[in-house]
Amino acid sequence: MKRIHTLVIGAGQAGLATSHCLTERAIPHVVLERGEVANSWKTERWDSLRLLTPNWQSRLPGHCSEGADPNGFMALPDVIRLLCTYADASKAPVETGVCVAALTAEGLGYRVETDKGTWRADHVVIASGACNIASVPAFSDALPPHIAQLTPIDYKTPAQLRTGGVLVVGGSATGVQLAAELRRAGHDVILSTGEHIRMPRHYRGRDVQWWMDVTGLHETPVSEVDDIDRVRRLPSLQLTGDMSRQFTDLNSLQAHGVEITGRLAVVQDGVAKFSGALANHCALSDLKMNRLLDTFDAWAETSAQRDLPPPERFDRTRVPTMPRVSLDLRSGRIATVIWATGYRPDHGWIDLPVFDRKGRLVHDQGSIAPGLHVLGLPFMRRRNSALIDGVGRDARFIADRIDRARHTKAA
Amino acid sequence: MTYQTEVKADNGVDTEALIGARGAFEQMPEAAAFTFRSDCAWIEGTYSSNNLNGYFGLGQEHTRKQTYRIESDHPEVFHAADRAPTPPEIVLAALASCLTGGVASVAQHRGIQLNAVRVVVEGDIDVRGILGMDPDIRNGFSAIRASFDIDANASREDIAALVAQSQKRSAVFDILTNPTNVAVSVA
Incomplete structure (x- = not known):
């Protein structure tokens, strides 16, 4: 059995940031990675993906790489390059191609079994990501067999799809981006959406992420939120990493010929049935967007920003008079269904009683149990905990906690 | 010196109790399982009457102080007697x-x-x-x-x-x- 003080599981932005902070504090550690550095980015994302945060907002501990265009958005190869460069620059002790099979408690520490041997560590940091598994509704089994089903983890490019219509299920950033891309590629596209959040890419001449940064929204701590469960479940904003498109919302999709309808409720006897609540979901989305824009305007007013164009309000979401409530999937119109219905982390290898009744990891600001930590989950400590730009702060926090525990033990 | 009185909204809804219930159901989700029912009897034609009283919730059967009645029928254009909605x-x-x-x-x-x-x-x-x-x-x-x-x-x-x-x-x-x-x- 190999022994190490701290074991970090996962070599994406969260694991690498943690490693950097542990090295700064001279804490002996190893990072275990099932594939290669930036594995999820390399293997589990679609080709055209760009970050939703501008280049300047990719600050990792001890590393700032905004590239030639600070206001641009990294494409997938840029993100992979960023993380590989970061791993090299921080001399992160990554062991690649090591798959963790089980995490159990042992003595005052933990035992980590892998396909390349067993480790014993005082501290374990779970940095294996928040988007390992695509959530797909149980009734996906009831789809007619001739329909191809894809998740955003399998989907790479429109060329992969057979000809014919596509039903994209889900109206968060992933769903709207894939619907737009498939429509541009010439497919007949229907987008089914429940709750979603519409947002302009840029507002009053500045990127929406600039606004969220300067107004302090990104840094909102868990303690300032009244219902953290609800906030953690919020869908991602309907954005694309492209300044030339102000909206990737339902209006822009409809303008390009995408049909929109309500949340897919069930598939029975080959017929997809959609919720009739689309109008309210659109109203809620417009209200949420406008509330956020009000917050931005109020900040601009009190902080006397002089060089900004005046406030602006956008047309409401156009809701079809009679959105469809059913779709016969046997009719031949739809050849492919894409489940953009969210992701969840894969914590199946954690063999400890640390989950709630819904199978979610229970943690307090990333602390699960003495010596057991997690990071990179949505709104873990702050609103930007799951962003490349936010994970560094959590990594420092966790590294400090591990450091303190070490000194307490020594004393 | 002036005192500002905080004017609280009063719509007659006990939201504090409802928020308290959320906490209780978090601990005991099975208590949140309710079953409501309506007991309907045919009277004549399309005219029928529902009695609503008992329901199940918080792990037990409940009886109300009174039984509520909801009647239904069809209007005259459907050749019914229009005794109820x-x-x-x-x-x-x-x-x-x-x-x-x-x-x-x-x-x-x-x-x-x-x-x-x-x-x-x-x-x-x-x-x-x-x-x-x-x-x-x-x-x-x-x-x-x-x-x-x-x-x-x-x-x-x-x-x-x-x-x-x-x-x-x-x-x-x-x-x-x-x-x-x-x-x-x-x-």
Whole structure:
């Protein structure tokens, strides 16, 4: 059995940031990675993906790489390059191609079994990501067999799809981006959406992420939120990493010929049935967007920003008079269904009683149990905990906690 | 020296108790499983009467102090005696009451005083559906519209948000907008 003080599981932005902070504090550690550095980015994302945060907002501990265009958005190869460069620059002790099979408690520490041997560590940091598994509704089994089903983890490019219509299920950033891309590629596209959040890419001449940064929204701590469960479940904003498109919302999709309808409720006897609540979901989305824009305007007013164009309000979401409530999937119109219905982390290898009744990891600001930590989950400590730009702060926090525990033990 | 009195909204909804219930159900989710029922007897023609009293919840059966009665019939144009509203109208009434109760609760929670709330709910039915004349026409409502008129100490936007939130949390809105498995048996 190999022994190490701290074991970090996962070599994406969260694991690498943690490693950097542990090295700064001279804490002996190893990072275990099932594939290669930036594995999820390399293997589990679609080709055209760009970050939703501008280049300047990719600050990792001890590393700032905004590239030639600070206001641009990294494409997938840029993100992979960023993380590989970061791993090299921080001399992160990554062991690649090591798959963790089980995490159990042992003595005052933990035992980590892998396909390349067993480790014993005082501290374990779970940095294996928040988007390992695509959530797909149980009734996906009831789809007619001739329909191809894809998740955003399998989907790479429109060329992969057979000809014919596509039903994209889900109206968060992933769903709207894939619907737009498939429509541009010439497919007949229907987008089914429940709750979603519409947002302009840029507002009053500045990127929406600039606004969220300067107004302090990104840094909102868990303690300032009244219902953290609800906030953690919020869908991602309907954005694309492209300044030339102000909206990737339902209006822009409809303008390009995408049909929109309500949340897919069930598939029975080959017929997809959609919720009739689309109008309210659109109203809620417009209200949420406008509330956020009000917050931005109020900040601009009190902080006397002089060089900004005046406030602006956008047309409401156009809701079809009679959105469809059913779709016969046997009719031949739809050849492919894409489940953009969210992701969840894969914590199946954690063999400890640390989950709630819904199978979610229970943690307090990333602390699960003495010596057991997690990071990179949505709104873990702050609103930007799951962003490349936010994970560094959590990594420092966790590294400090591990450091303190070490000194307490020594004393 | 002046004292500013904090004026609290009072719409008669005990939101604190409801929030307390959330905490209790978090600990004991099985207590949150309720079953409601209506006991309906045929009287004559399309005229029938429902008795509503008992329901199951918080792990036990409950009996109310009184039994409520909801009658239903059909109007004269359908060659009935028109002694009570039609069942689809009762559905519209249920939606109206559910959304209205929701508006009051959400307003209470958000500290908004309501002065008057009115909602008119309309549903469109092509009766050729129930007469079995055209398989492409459904029996039920093809569309339902609800129009609120709210007088409250709040901005237009805040009132719109009340109405949106009440739909989001409404049982009847969910029943009408999403499919439900319905099992009907004969004793």
